[in-house]
Amino acid sequence: xxxxxxxxxxxxxxxxxxxxxxxxxxxxxxxxxxxxxxxxxxxxxxxxxxxxxxxxxxxxxxxxxxxxxxxxxxxxxxxxxxxxxxxxxxxxxxxxxxxxxxxxxxxxxxxxxxxxxxxxxxxxxxxxxxxxxxxxxxxxxxxxxxxxxxxxxxxxxxxxxxxxxxxxxxxxxxxxxxxxxxxxxxxxxxxxxxxxxxxxxxxxxxxxxxxxxxxxxxxxxxxxxxxxxxxxxxxxxxxxxxxxxxxxxxxxxxxxxxxxxxxxxxxxxxxxxxxxxxxxxxxxxxxxxxxxxxxxxxxxxxxxxxxxxxxxxxxxxxxxxxxxxxxxxxxxxxxxxxxxxxxxxxxxxxxxxxxxxxxxxxxxxxxxxxxxxxxxxxxxxxxxxxxxxxxxxxxxxxxxxxxxxxxxxxxxxxxxxxxxxxxxxxxxxxxxxxxxxxxxxxxxxxxxxxxxxxxxxxxxxxxxxxxxxxxxxxxxxxxxxxxxxxxxxxxxxxxxxxxxxxxxxxxxxxxxxxxxxxxxxxxxxxxxxxxxxxxxxxxxxxxxxxxxxxxxxxxxxxxxxxxxxxxxxxxxxxxxxxxxxxxxxxxxxxxxxxxxxxxxxxxxxxxxxxxxxxxxxxxxxxxxxxxxxxxxxxxxxxxxxxxxxxxx
Ligand SMILES: Nc1nc2c(c(=O)[nH]1)N[C@H]1C(S)=C(S)[C@@H](COP(=O)(O)O)O[C@H]1N2
Ligand SMILES: [Mo]
Numbered sequence: 001x002x003x004x005x006x007x008x009x010x011x012x013x014x015x016x017x018x019x020x021x022x023x024x025x026x027x028x029x030x031x032x033x034x035x036x037x038x039x040x041x042x043x044x045x046x047x048x049x050x051x052x053x054x055x056x057x058x059x060x061x062x063x064x065x066x067x068x069x070x071x072x073x074x075x076x077x078x079x080x081x082x083x084x085x086x087x088x089x090x091x092x093x094x095x096x097x098x099x100x101x102x103x104x105x106x107x108x109x110x111x112x113x114x115x116x117x118x119x120x121x122x123x124x125x126x127x128x129x130x131x132x133x134x135x136x137x138x139x140x141x142x143x144x145x146x147x148x149x150x151x152x153x154x155x156x157x158x159x160x161x162x163x164x165x166x167x168x169x170x171x172x173x174x175x176x177x178x179x180x181x182x183x184x185x186x187x188x189x190x191x192x193x194x195x196x197x198x199x200x201x202x203x204x205x206x207x208x209x210x211x212x213x214x215x216x217x218x219x220x221x222x223x224x225x226x227x228x229x230x231x232x233x234x235x236x237x238x239x240x241x242x243x244x245x246x247x248x249x250x251x252x253x254x255x256x257x258x259x260x261x262x263x264x265x266x267x268x269x270x271x272x273x274x275x276x277x278x279x280x281x282x283x284x285x286x287x288x289x290x291x292x293x294x295x296x297x298x299x300x301x302x303x304x305x306x307x308x309x310x311x312x313x314x315x316x317x318x319x320x321x322x323x324x325x326x327x328x329x330x331x332x333x334x335x336x337x338x339x340x341x342x343x344x345x346x347x348x349x350x351x352x353x354x355x356x357x358x359x360x361x362x363x364x365x366x367x368x369x370x371x372x373x374x375x376x377x378x379x380x381x382x383x384x385x386x387x388x389x390x391x392x393x394x395x396x397x398x399x400x401x402x403x404x405x406x407x408x409x410x411x412x413x414x415x416x417x418x419x420x421x422x423x424x425x426x427x428x429x430x431x432x433x434x435x436x437x438x439x440x441x442x443x444x445x446x447x448x449x450x451x452x453x454x455x456x457x458x459x460x461x462x463x464x465x466x467x468x469x470x471x472x473x474x475x476x477x478x479x480x481x482x483x484x485x486x487x488x489x490x491x492x493x494x495x496x497x498x499x500x501x502x503x504x505x506x507x508x509x510x511x512x513x514x515x516x517x518x519x520x521x522x523x524x525x526x527x528x529x530x531x532x533x534x535x536x537x538x539x540x541x542x543x544x545x546x547x548x549x550x551x552x553x554x555x556x557x558x559x560x561x562x563x564x565x566x567x568x569x570x571x572x573x574x575x576x577x578x579x580x581x582x583x584x585x586x587x588x589x590x591x592x593x594x595x596x597x598x599x600x601x602x603x604x605x606x607x608x609x610x611x612x613x614x615x616x617x618x619x620x621x622x623x624x625x626x627x628x629x630x631x632x633x634x635x636x637x638x639x640x641x642x643x644x645x646x647x648x
Pocket of ligand 2: 469521522523524609610
C-alpha cells in the first residue's frame with residue numbers, strides 16, 4: 001500500500017505521488033489540524049486495504065436490507081447547489097477567471113530527455129536552402145544533369161489532356177470554399193492543441209514521454225492538472241485564442257469540418273465525373289524523374305516551363321495528389337481515431353493505432369497542410385501570377401487584371417471572416433455552441449449508441465501515470481468526509497425512481513463487484529489506461545427502478561466547478577445499461593485516490609472524460625435537464641460551452 005500507482009510507475013512519478021498529493025489535498029481544504037494526522041499515517045489514505053478487502057469478501061452476499069430501506073430527503077438539495085449563472089458572453093471571468101499563460105517555442109524531443117527548439121529551423125533552413133540552390137545551380141552545369149533535365153522537362157502531359165484544358169468554374173468555387181473553411185478549421189485546431197500542448201506516441205500520455213511540446217516540462221506537483229497545463233494563443237491565431245476555450249474551438253473545428261468534408265466530397269465527385277482527375281493523379285512512373293527534374297529546376301531558380309493549363313508539372317502533381325487524396329482523408333480518419341466511442345468499439349484498430357498515434361498524425365497532417373499552403377502560395381504569385389488568377393478566379397485565360405480583382409475580393413471575405421471569428425465567438429458563444437451542435441451533434445448522437453464490450457485492455461496496459469483534471473473539492477463537508485475515511489459518506493440516488501436509496505461505502509462494496517480496464521479520453525487530447533473497480537450502473541438501476549419518464553441521469557459532485565456552483569453532468573439513461581458504465585470506488589486495485597475522485601466517480605466509456613464526474617455525492621434520475629443548473633446538461637456545457645453528447 002505504498003502508492004496508488006502500479007509497480008511499473010517510473011520512480012520519479014512514484015516518489016512524490018501519494019505523500020505530497022495528500023498533503024496538498026488537505027492543505028487545499030484548509031484543514032491544517034488534519035495535516036499532522038496525515039503525516040502520522042505516513043501520508044496515505046488510512047484503512048484503504050481493510051476497506052477494500054471487506055468490500056471484496058462481502059461482494060458475494062446479497063445487499064444488506066438497509067440498501068433498499070432508507071428513504072432519502074428530497075433531491076432538490078443538489079439542484080440548489082448548482083450555479084444558474086447564464087453566460088452569454090466570454091469575458092475576463094472566463095473559466096473561473098483563468099489567468100492567461102503562454103507556452104514556449106515548439107520543441108521536439110531527441111533521445112531520452114534532450115529537446116530541440118524548432119525555431120532553430122529558421123536559420124538552419126535558410127542556410128540549407130541557400131546551399132541547395134548553390135548545389136542545384138552547380139548540378140545543372142553538369143552535362144549529365146542537363147541531359148536528364150532535357151529528357152525529363154518536368155511535366156508529363158497525359159493523353160487526352162486537351163479535353164480538360166483550362167480550369168472550369170467549379171474548381172474556382174471549390175478552391176474558394178476550401179480556403180474559407182480550412183482557415184477556421186486550422187485555427188480552432190491550434191486552440192485544441194493549446195489545451196494540451198503536447199504530443200505522444202503511446203496511449204499513456206506519460207509526462208516526459210511527449211515527443212513534441214509547446215509548453216514547459218510537466219511540473220513535479222503530483223496534483224498538477226491538465227487544465228493548468230493548457231496555454232493561451234493570440235486571438236488572431238487560435239479560434240478562439242483564450243486559454244482553455246476548447247469547448248468553443250471544438251464546435252468550430254468539428255462543425256466546419258462537416259462542411260469541409262461536404263465540399264471535399266463534391267470535389268471528388270466532380271473531379272471523377274469530369275475527367276479532371278487525370279490532372280491530379282499520377283498515371284505513369286515518368287512522374288517521378290520529372291518531379292526530380294522540376295525540383296532541380298526550381299532550386300536552380302530557373303523554373304520549369306508551364307504547360308498552358310493542360311497538365312501540372314510533376315512536382316506540383318505529386319503535391320496536389322498527396323494533399324487531396326492522402327492528407328485530407330488522413331485528417332478525417334485520424335480525427336475519428338481520437339473518438340472514445342469509436343476507439344472503444346473498434347478495438348482491433350484502436351489497440352494498434354492508439355488515440356495518441358491518431359492525434360500525432362493529425363498534427364503531422366496539419367504540418368503538411370501548412371507547408372503546402374506556404375509553398376503553393378509562393379509559387380502561384382511568383383509564376384505567371386495574373387494568368388493564374390484569371391484561370392482560378394475568373395475562368396478565363398490571359399494576362400488581364402480581371403482575375404486579380406476577383407481574387408482580391410475573395411481575399412477581403414477571408415480576412416473579414418478571419419478577423420471577426422474570434423470576437424464574434426466571444427460575443428455569441430451560445431450561438432456557436434448551437435450551430436456547432438446542429439452541424440455535428442447528429443453524428444455525436446449516432447456514435448453514442450456504440451455499447452462496447454469490456455476486455456480491450458489487460459493489467460499490462462495500465463498507464464504508469466494518469467493525468468489529473470478538474471477543480472479539486474474544497475468544501476468543509478468534503479474535508480470532513482476525507483478526514484474520516486468517508487465513514488459518513490452516503491451516496492444518494494433519487495429522482496424519478498421507485499426506490500430511492502442512500503448507500504454508504506460498505507453497502508456499495510457489498511453490491512456485485514464490477515471491474516474494467518479502460519482507456520480515458522480527455523477532451524483536451526490526453527489519454528491513459530486504468531483499472532476501475534466498483535458497481536455497474538446497471539446494478540444501481542436495478543436497485544432503484546427508474547420510472548418510465550426518467551430519461552436522463554444526473555451525477556452531482558462534492559466539488560465545485562471553476563465558476564462556482566457544484567460540478568454535475570447529465571447522461572442519457574440508455575447508457576446506464578452499457579457494459580462500460582459504472583461507479584468506481586477502486587482504481588488500479590486500491591481505493592480511488594483523492595485526485596481521481598474519492599470516494600466515488602463515474603465511468604461511461606462512450607463519452608469524453610469531462611462527463612466522468614468525480615467525487616460523486618448524488619445521482620438523480622430526471623426527465624429533462626433543462627431545469628438543472630444552467631440547463632445545458634452539464635457544468636462544462638453551462639459554463640464553457642461544451643456539448644452534452646461527446647462520443648467524439
Ligand atoms: N467533479 C468533477 N469531476 C470531473 C472534473 C471536474 O472538474 N470536476 N473534470 C473532468 C475531466 S475534464 C476529466 S478529463 C476527468 C479526469 O479524471 P482524472 O483526474 O481521474 O484523470 O475528470 C472529470 N471529472
Ligand atoms: Mo477532460
